[in-house]
Amino acid sequence: MDDKKRSITLSAINVFQEKGIEKAKVSDIVKGAGIAQGTFYLYFPSKLSVMPSIAEVMVEKTLEELTKNIDEKASFKIQLEQLINSVFELTKNYREILALIYAGLASSEHLQEWEAIYEPYYAQIDKMLNRALINGEIRQSIQTKQIASILLGLIESAADQSYLYDSQNDEKIAQKKRDVFEFATHALFN
Amino acid sequence: MDDKKRSITLSAINVFQEKGIEKAKVSDIVKGAGIAQGTFYLYFPSKLSVMPSIAEVMVEKTLEELTKNIDEKASFKIQLEQLINSVFELTKNYREILALIYAGLASSEHLQEWEAIYEPYYAQIDKMLNRALINGEIRQSIQTKQIASILLGLIESAADQSYLYDSQNDEKIAQKKRDVFEFATHALFN
Amino acid sequence: MDDKKRSITLSAINVFQEKGIEKAKVSDIVKGAGIAQGTFYLYFPSKLSVMPSIAEVMVEKTLEELTKNIDEKASFKIQLEQLINSVFELTKNYREILALIYAGLASSEHLQEWEAIYEPYYAQIDKMLNRALINGEIRQSIQTKQIASILLGLIESAADQSYLYDSQNDEKIAQKKRDVFEFATHALFN
Amino acid sequence: MDDKKRSITLSAINVFQEKGIEKAKVSDIVKGAGIAQGTFYLYFPSKLSVMPSIAEVMVEKTLEELTKNIDEKASFKIQLEQLINSVFELTKNYREILALIYAGLASSEHLQEWEAIYEPYYAQIDKMLNRALINGEIRQSIQTKQIASILLGLIESAADQSYLYDSQNDEKIAQKKRDVFEFATHALFN
DNA sequence: AATGAATGAGTATTCATTCAT
DNA sequence: TATGAATGAATACTCATTCAT
Numbered sequence: 001m002d003d004k005k006r007s008i009t010l011s012a013i014n015v016f017q018e019k020g021i022e023k024a025k026v027s028d029i030v031k032g033a034g035i036a037q038g039t040f041y042l043y044f045p046s047k048l049s050v051m052p053s054i055a056e057v058m059v060e061k062t063l064e065e066l067t068k069n070i071d072e073k074a075s076f077k078i079q080l081e082q083l084i085n086s087v088f089e090l091t092k093n094y095r096e097i098l099a100l101i102y103a104g105l106a107s108s109e110h111l112q113e114w115e116a117i118y119e120p121y122y123a124q125i126d127k128m129l130n131r132a133l134i135n136g137e138i139r140q141s142i143q144t145k146q147i148a149s150i151l152l153g154l155i156e157s158a159a160d161q162s163y164l165y166d167s168q169n170d171e172k173i174a175q176k177k178r179d180v181f182e183f184a185t186h187a188l189f190n
Numbered sequence: 191m192d193d194k195k196r197s198i199t200l201s202a203i204n205v206f207q208e209k210g211i212e213k214a215k216v217s218d219i220v221k222g223a224g225i226a227q228g229t230f231y232l233y234f235p236s237k238l239s240v241m242p243s244i245a246e247v248m249v250e251k252t253l254e255e256l257t258k259n260i261d262e263k264a265s266f267k268i269q270l271e272q273l274i275n276s277v278f279e280l281t282k283n284y285r286e287i288l289a290l291i292y293a294g295l296a297s298s299e300h301l302q303e304w305e306a307i308y309e310p311y312y313a314q315i316d317k318m319l320n321r322a323l324i325n326g327e328i329r330q331s332i333q334t335k336q337i338a339s340i341l342l343g344l345i346e347s348a349a350d351q352s353y354l355y356d357s358q359n360d361e362k363i364a365q366k367k368r369d370v371f372e373f374a375t376h377a378l379f380n
Numbered sequence: 381m382d383d384k385k386r387s388i389t390l391s392a393i394n395v396f397q398e399k400g401i402e403k404a405k406v407s408d409i410v411k412g413a414g415i416a417q418g419t420f421y422l423y424f425p426s427k428l429s430v431m432p433s434i435a436e437v438m439v440e441k442t443l444e445e446l447t448k449n450i451d452e453k454a455s456f457k458i459q460l461e462q463l464i465n466s467v468f469e470l471t472k473n474y475r476e477i478l479a480l481i482y483a484g485l486a487s488s489e490h491l492q493e494w495e496a497i498y499e500p501y502y503a504q505i506d507k508m509l510n511r512a513l514i515n516g517e518i519r520q521s522i523q524t525k526q527i528a529s530i531l532l533g534l535i536e537s538a539a540d541q542s543y544l545y546d547s548q549n550d551e552k553i554a555q556k557k558r559d560v561f562e563f564a565t566h567a568l569f570n
Numbered sequence: 571m572d573d574k575k576r577s578i579t580l581s582a583i584n585v586f587q588e589k590g591i592e593k594a595k596v597s598d599i600v601k602g603a604g605i606a607q608g609t610f611y612l613y614f615p616s617k618l619s620v621m622p623s624i625a626e627v628m629v630e631k632t633l634e635e636l637t638k639n640i641d642e643k644a645s646f647k648i649q650l651e652q653l654i655n656s657v658f659e660l661t662k663n664y665r666e667i668l669a670l671i672y673a674g675l676a677s678s679e680h681l682q683e684w685e686a687i688y689e690p691y692y693a694q695i696d697k698m699l700n701r702a703l704i705n706g707e708i709r710q711s712i713q714t715k716q717i718a719s720i721l722l723g724l725i726e727s728a729a730d731q732s733y734l735y736d737s738q739n740d741e742k743i744a745q746k747k748r749d750v751f752e753f754a755t756h757a758l759f760n
Numbered sequence: 761a762a763t764g765a766a767t768g769a770g771t772a773t774t775c776a777t778t779c780a781t
Numbered sequence: 782t783a784t785g786a787a788t789g790a791a792t793a794c795t796c797a798t799t800c801a802t
Contacts, residue, residue, distance in 0.1 A: 027796075038798090039761080040797095042761070042762075099292065149351055150347075153344065154373075157340075160343070161343060179336045183337065183377045184377070187376045216772060228775080231772095231774080406775075417777090417785055418778080418785065426777085427776065427777095523749070526745070533727025533728055534720070536727060538719075538720055541719055556716075563717065563724075563757045595791095608796080610794095
């Protein structure tokens with residue numbers, strides 16, 4: 001991605017995160033990117049058209065996070081725990097921006113492009129499940145591809161529930177993680 | 191709920207659904223409700239403050255749906271299937287409006303009020319799980335209260351994935367339901 | 381004046397004083413008067429049409445003040461001092477409302493009615509000057525009627541200057557009064 | 571002053587004068603200035619915030635007028651007459667706009683800025699009085715600075731009384747000028 | 761490519777006034 | 782008379798986008 005395009009995108013992530021889609025002003029975005037108002041439109045045709053770029057960056061960040069935190073050689077149980085921790089962490093940091101992308105569906109005409117966002121996630125989980133299947137760590141009846149999206153949905157929704165309201169304390173969140181882990185474990189093993 | 195307040199809320203649901211939060215005009219809402227512009231502000235202090243009322247109505251609809259579709263006397267497996275069907279159905283019909291409510295979190299300052307929204311859902315699932323626990327239909331180590339929210343999150347996220355893109359066909363959706371059912375079954379039984 | 385009309389007028393004085401003409405709401409006025417919104421319109425055809433009633437009340441208050449504070453039997457010098465004190469006091473308490481009445485000229489179509497407001501003031505001063513003239517306390521070339529308005533204008537403008545900005549302290553104000561007294565004395569005597 | 575800012579200010583003076591503060595529309599002001607609606611807000615944050623600029627322009631006009639009409643080398647009596655004529659003339663032409671500025675005090679939060687408006691006037695009169703004092707044309711006990719504001723107040727209030735109601739005819743106004751002149755003369759000379 | 765001043769369409773909200781009771 | 786819910790006209794201000802430099 002062009003250097004300037006990238007800095008606009010990063011600034012946009014910040015601004016959208018802080019103010020939400022509606023209240024985010026192009027003037028804030030360009031201020032954050034250190035460019036002039038007009039320059040924005042050399043790189044993006046409209047305010048909402050930054051969204052796909054944002055998604056791209058988010059996917060990057062996510063895969064980095066997963067790669068960094070999931071030990072390829074560990075047992076599936078360990079990997080599952082690492083996956084839960086990673087998703088919770090990502091949700092904590094980027095819940096608003098992810099919700100934004102989701103909400104962007106309504107506001108923009110970029111629906112098609114979003115479809116690709118989750119693919120890399122799913123592929124990563126799918127790979128994990130496959131290895132576990134081969135190693136006999138999960139039941140053989142598991143259809144890894146289908147279960148991948150279901151498993152990720154499960155973890156994400158739990159993380160969402162945890163971080164939606166700031167009132168949640170750390171202990172409750174830790175408990176939620178353990179609950180999800182146990183729930184998923186029973187679902188996959190046996 | 192006051193009769194006029196209710197008709198404003200119902201009209202708002204329609205308008206928000208059709209145009210999205212941003213493009214929804216108060217003038218459209220009042221037109222739909224058959225009242226004057228100023229009357230709106232006798233019942234709600236601002237455009238976004240209708241959201242909690244919308245949520246209230248949605249909860250009503252949802253509980254009606256669950257009550258109607260879940261057979262209290264059926265086995266837990268049957269009930270789980272009915273729950274999945276109901277949530278998928280609700281998601282299909284109201285995904286936009288639910289996303290709206292969720293997005294409303296960011297835009298408005300009504301965060302506190304939303305926290306109560308899911309309570310009745312969870313309570314319903316909790317009751318289901320409890321009966322199943324007593325009847326020995328699910329494993330005894332289940333903490334029904336915690337699992338209720340996780341289970342609902344699981345089903346909802348799967349439904350979301352199914353209806354996010356209209357490209358999904360019926361067969362895929364049916365398959366998704368079966369997958370979720372099996373996943374949840376393994377997680378809860380044993 | 382009808383009792384209710386009077387209580388509306390008194391409330392209007394308060395509200396106009398606190399918020400200014402533009403920001404004064406009829407709803408505030410009726411709240412202060414302890415009546416319903418619609419009742420206002422049984423006594424006044426519009427918001428601005430309270431103005432003449434306000435003027436009436438202000439004239440009342442002013443004449444009371446002058447009568448109370450100016451000793452009919454005192455020498456003209458003493459009376460002049462008392463007049464200055466009274467006008468300063470009235471200005472301090474009612475500057476906004478007097479400015480309002482003045483500004484009301486622009487906003488309302490009640491121009492004609494305002495013309496009468498100052499008459500009683502002038503008449504009072506005229507009477508004072510006349511007595512002083514007869515007693516030989518001021519120069520014989522004074523045309524009392526003309527000078528009355530000029531004298532009152534002099535004192536009022538000084539008072540205005542004193543109270544326009546709250547920054548003025550008591551000592552400065554006392555000095556202003558002495559200056560005006562001396563100025564007027566030289567103008568009238570000799 | 572920036573060229574565009576000035577043209578907005580001049581247009582605002584016209585519009586305020588014609589319609590009053592309340593009914594003056596920003597859309598009228600920008601039309602008169604030949605700019606777009608949004609451009610107004612590049613130069614002024616709100617409708618009322620043009621007021622200080624208007625005051626600035628008025629001060630300019632006034633000082634020009636005084637400089638033009640008061641003969642620096644004439645005797646104080648002549649200068650006083652010229653001052654009275656100038657103030658009456660200015661009041662005649664700009665009474666509404668001056669009242670507006672005064673009223674602006676109540677409506678806006680620009681009170682502080684107005685305090686400076688009259689300074690140049692006073693300074694001008696002070697200078698006049700000083701020269702007269704040195705030349706022995708007025709009594710030596712005159713405190714020029716204090717008397718300057720009182721004298722200007724006297725003349726302005728007389729002018730206000732003259733032009734407040736359009737019914738006043740030229741002869742009455744000429745008489746008023748003579749009365750003020752005599753009043754001031756007696757007050758200052760001796 | 762970059763700038764940033766200028767544009768002008770678009771709308772939530774207020775509040776004086778009305779009117780059915 | 783009195784009420785107060787309902788009305789709906791009216792407008793300041795914002796901000797995405799454009800364009801002359």
